[in-house]
Amino acid sequence: MAPPYDVARLRRRFPALASGLAFFDGPGGSQTPDVVADAVRATLAGPLSNRGDLTLAQDNAERAVVEARAALADLLEADPQGVVFGRSFTQITFDIARAMAKRWGPGDEVVVSRLDHDGNVRPWVLTAEAVGATVRWVDLDPASGELAMGSLDRAITPRTRLVAITGASNLIGTRPDVAAVAAATHHVGAWLYLDAVHLVPHEAVSLRTSGADLVGCSTYKLLGPHAGVVAGRPEILEQLHPDKLLPSTDAVPERFELGTLPYELMAGATAAVDLVADLVPDDEGATRRQRIETSMAAVATHEDRLRDRIEADLSERSGVTLWSRASHRTPTILATFADHDAGAVSRQLAEHGINAPAGTFYAHEAAQRLGLGPDGGLRIGVAPYTDDADVDRLLGALDETLR
Ligand SMILES: Cc1ncc(COP(=O)(O)O)c(C=O)c1O
Numbered sequence: 001m002a003p004p005y006d007v008a009r010l011r012r013r014f015p016a017l018a019s020g021l022a023f024f025d026g027p028g029g030s031q032t033p034d035v036v037a038d039a040v041r042a043t044l045a046g047p048l049s050n051r052g053d054l055t056l057a058q059d060n061a062e063r064a065v066v067e068a069r070a071a072l073a074d075l076l077e078a079d080p081q082g083v084v085f086g087r088s089f090t091q092i093t094f095d096i097a098r099a100m101a102k103r104w105g106p107g108d109e110v111v112v113s114r115l116d117h118d119g120n121v122r123p124w125v126l127t128a129e130a131v132g133a134t135v136r137w138v139d140l141d142p143a144s145g146e147l148a149m150g151s152l153d154r155a156i157t158p159r160t161r162l163v164a165i166t167g168a169s170n171l172i173g174t175r176p177d178v179a180a181v182a183a184a185t186h187h188v189g190a191w192l193y194l195d196a197v198h199l200v201p202h203e204a205v206s207l208r209t210s211g212a213d214l215v216g217c218s219t220y221k222l223l224g225p226h227a228g229v230v231a232g233r234p235e236i237l238e239q240l241h242p243d244k245l246l247p248s249t250d251a252v253p254e255r256f257e258l259g260t261l262p263y264e265l266m267a268g269a270t271a272a273v274d275l276v277a278d279l280v281p282d283d284e285g286a287t288r289r290q291r292i293e294t295s296m297a298a299v300a301t302h303e304d305r306l307r308d309r310i311e312a313d314l315s316e317r318s319g320v321t322l323w324s325r326a327s328h329r330t331p332t333i334l335a336t337f338a339d340h341d342a343g344a345v346s347r348q349l350a351e352h353g354i355n356a357p358a359g360t361f362y363a364h365e366a367a368q369r370l371g372l373g374p375d376g377g378l379r380i381g382v383a384p385y386t387d388d389a390d391v392d393r394l395l396g397a398l399d400e401t402l403r
Helices: 007-011 015-019 034-045 056-076 089-101 122-130 149-155 178-187 263-277 288-315 342-351 364-370 388-402
Strands: 083-086 109-113 134-138 160-166 191-195 214-218 228-232 320-322 332-337 377-381
Touching: 034 263, 056 083, 056 214, 056 228, 056 263, 056 288, 083 089, 089 122, 089 191, 089 214, 089 228, 109 122, 122 134, 134 149, 149 178, 160 178, 178 191, 263 288, 288 320, 288 332, 288 388, 332 342, 342 377, 342 388
Parallel strands: 109 134, 109 160, 160 191, 191 214
Antiparallel strands: 083 228, 214 228, 320 332, 332 377
16 A cells, blocks of 8 residues: 655655745645755756757756656656647647647637636637637536536537637636547547646646647646646647747657757756655556656645635635535635635735735636636635645634634
8 A cells, every 4th residue: 555645744845835934825836846946956057058969968958858758748648759848838828829720710610618727718719810710618607616518519519620628727626527528529520728737736637548639737836847838649749830940840849849948947847747756655666657646646635635624614604705616626715705805815814924815817717707806816725735734824814814
């Protein structure tokens, strides 16, 4: 039997936790472990030049790229040759949308959802509109917080070329039935683009089994540095031709990666994946992917228990509305308050050294559909390093603030 999840052991890896702050802002970006910062520093400080095989400096750059593709391929259960690195999920998604839109025209249709972060909405809407393609919307049911599957059936037609959907809402945590979306998408021969930015920190996501054709995440949401990654099936990436410089390679995945790669961030991303794989120690020779699956299952159990504690407390309080209601969801809670605005509650918590921001968090369509004001809600996110003491502090500070 695998040893239990040891949150105290993990917490020792985070210099930021020595500040005494409690971090419930993981959905916006996680804190960084020492091994990740060390890998970034060592890459920059070591001999480093552009990729090649002539000098140690070239080898180091080459190794950073090869190892990062292998690590992210394990994280997303994808082919390393389909792993595209970029500055952020948003940037890569815009680039891929522009490349796909070269194949679209009037009569073609693109499907987006009102549950999604705008990073998986606007790139598709703008590029579709620019070539005269039609945009269709999948709705969010505000009462249940679920993706409205009936509207998905209406939105997908034989003219659909691309469906862009989130694996989990960064606003209310909803995890839609991706397998059902994939089945409907593939039934009409379209491609599925999965935004797993908010799902990857809470589940071992798999390009292979999810049914997605391309899946994206941001390494800074799961203990890594500020970069984005999209993994696609290489045979799909081969069909896309992004704008690129004439002398730069036309090989996949490099042709999607404009300019020089961020070698130090790639080394940091590899270190983050290795740390995730090691969250539950294994001495039985499992592969890194298997260890990621074991670790993320343990993370989910740990995080869901803490989420249940917070939700149980908040649901007992009068004047608190909890918006995270979907049957299947991440440990991300959005709350509003009858007698306080969410921004004021967030400021009060900050005075107690507790980071839990208020807002709509770029989930523009979802916030509108839920009828949240510009202030949005207070978002409380549980991360792999959150512990019971953090939750005690949060609940105590909320008690003081809301009383
Ligand atoms: C669900 C989701 N999608 C997309 C994004 C955008 O990611 P990036 O900052 O890497 O562009 C975020 C960031 O918060 C997110 O939570």
